[in-house]
Amino acid sequence: MITYELAGPDLGEVRFAISPLNELTLSLRALRDPGRFPLHLPWLRSIAGADLDRETLFALTNERLWTPDFINPRPRSPLARLEDELDVVAATPPHRVRDDLASVHYDGEVPAPLAGRPQTALRRVVTALRDYWDACFEPHWHRMRAVLEADIVHRGRTIVVSGMATMFAGISPRVALADDLLTIQLSSSKVDYRRTTAGDGLTLVPTLFSRNPSTPISPDEPPVMFYPARGLGTLWTSDRPRAPQALRDLIGETRSGLLTLLEAPASSTELAVRLGVTPTAVNQHLRAMRAAGLLTSARHGRSVLYLRSDLGDRLIDAAT
Structure with a gap:
């Protein structure tokens, strides 16, 4: 010991x-x-x-x-x-x-x-x-x-x-x-x-x-x-997350996927790899979702990490 x-x-x-x-x-x-x-x-x-x-x-x-x-x-x-x-x-x-x-x-x-x-x-x-x-x-x-x-x-x-x-x-x-x-x-x-x-x-x-x-x-x-x-467990996962259909209909495929993934903090680079889209596109979605109150963010070194907010959690729960 x-x-x-x-x-x-x-x-x-x-x-x-x-x-x-x-x-x-x-x-x-x-x-x-x-x-x-x-x-x-x-x-x-x-x-x-x-x-x-x-x-x-x-x-x-x-x-x-x-x-x-x-x-x-x-x-x-x-x-x-x-x-x-x-x-x-x-x-x-x-x-x-x-x-x-x-x-x-x-x-x-x-x-x-x-x-x-x-x-x-x-x-x-x-x-x-x-x-x-x-x-x-x-x-x-x-x-x-x-x-x-x-x-x-x-x-x-x-x-x-x-x-x-x-x-x-x-x-x-x-x-x-x-x-x-x-x-x-x-x-x-x-x-x-x-x-x-x-x-x-x-x-x-x-x-x-x-x-x-x-x-x-x-x-x-x-x-x-x-x-x-x-x-x-998510490090080498490349599968796109499957969000509830009601959520996809409401905010679209990419944003619903982001909201599903952000149960745990992640950077835009990691999210881009997981979703198979460009970091630029991911950053645009993240900024819009944070402005709407669905995400929170915190800076660590050179990276900004995003996480689902309480409002985002409630939206996921309701759609599920």
Whole structure:
């Protein structure tokens, strides 16, 4: 179990961040063991033929699907850039590369693809991750990011309405905040430590590639919790939603589809992909529907996320 002591003012230092690198490295779990991630099978099938250094990528996980801490650095900004994060990885001291790789594997032996000089292994890791991003992530990142941003907006609203403890309880039954102590029950009993967040704060990172909350393996790492994002079930869905006929007759096919989809927050980019229409057309509909009181919106970073309003909910209920 991991215990983070959120002492007094540090409760105000809890922040959210989206990390392209952490999504990339955590996705190695799905690449290594697809059967544990059935919702990602459409994506995994689409990248099956990609030219990747799979030896190196597979060597970065073990049977428990752990990854070394040095390839999961804490995001330094709420909307981190992949290149900036890879620069952090590339600057990892050699002794830490060796120790982190050994800590992931039970016998303490570094796998053959990454054995030898840590500097050489590190260059191979960075190259393999960058190629993996270019081939398998970059074409889909706008869609993934939209789901992650929607999760953060949802958690923020929960904090405002119901408080921090309710927000943490909604993440997972394995997470609980009591007084100033945040406890996180991990899948493995091998990782067990307690530390304060004083001076560092706590960063919460939603991810599409974890079924349970996780933290760094070492207590020396800055306090971070990766947790499963809401909305994964819609990530690779391309079917157009079927709105009630009465609603389609009233406001049209596209707007009724938007209203049906926006039970959960989403960006115009994600909505355009789901509906198979252009982002420009979607934005025109969204503005009109928000002006009519059917939607609300909130900005997160560079994106605006939309959500059905109470009036929109009542319209859906009446049509259904």
